[in-house]
Amino acid sequence: MLNKIFPPMADNNFSGHVIAFWGFILFTGIMTWRSIVHMLFEKYGFHEIGNFIPIEGDPDPMLLIYRFFSLWGFAQLIFCLVCWVVIFRYRALIPLMYLLWLFEWSFRTFGYPLIREDITIQGIYTLSATPGAVGAPYVTFFLIILFSLSLRQKK
Numbered sequence: 001m002l003n004k005i006f007p008p009m010a011d012n013n014f015s016g017h018v019i020a021f022w023g024f025i026l027f028t029g030i031m032t033w034r035s036i037v038h039m040l041f042e043k044y045g046f047h048e049i050g051n052f053i054p055i056e057g058d059p060d061p062m063l064l065i066y067r068f069f070s071l072w073g074f075a076q077l078i079f080c081l082v083c084w085v086v087i088f089r090y091r092a093l094i095p096l097m098y099l100l101w102l103f104e105w106s107f108r109t110f111g112y113p114l115i116r117e118d119i120t121i122q123g124i125y126t127l128s129a130t131p132g133a134v135g136a137p138y139v140t141f142f143l144i145i146l147f148s149l150s151l152r153q154k155k
Helices: 018-040 041-049 062-089 091-116 131-151
Strands: none
Touching: 018 041, 018 062, 018 091, 018 131, 041 062, 062 091, 091 131
């Protein structure tokens, strides 16, 4: 199994299930769109999608928050660009990319509640839970299935 995750040669031969390949393209497309929204439309993404309430102050603290939100989107976009390179040139690395996505989304599902149970921001700074928090368990489950399919050998 380690040879599937870390292939001896990173070539364009993907030997996993075809659903895992197309699922990776779909997931990378969705994550790319999310990254662009976070990076370029930070106010919309932060308030309309993320449900965060603007914080008032003098000087305006939202300018700094928007900057960090935009940088977070840029960091996400860099990883998405690596995934697009894998799709077009190094498909043998798709199981590894699934594993990396799985680390991120499973940490959102299981890690944050364990290490930050003392902080509750819902209701203080937000109108409701963010889509990422609500969807994280479902995305994690989806990624586990696709990661498993990416490790299967074609018949």
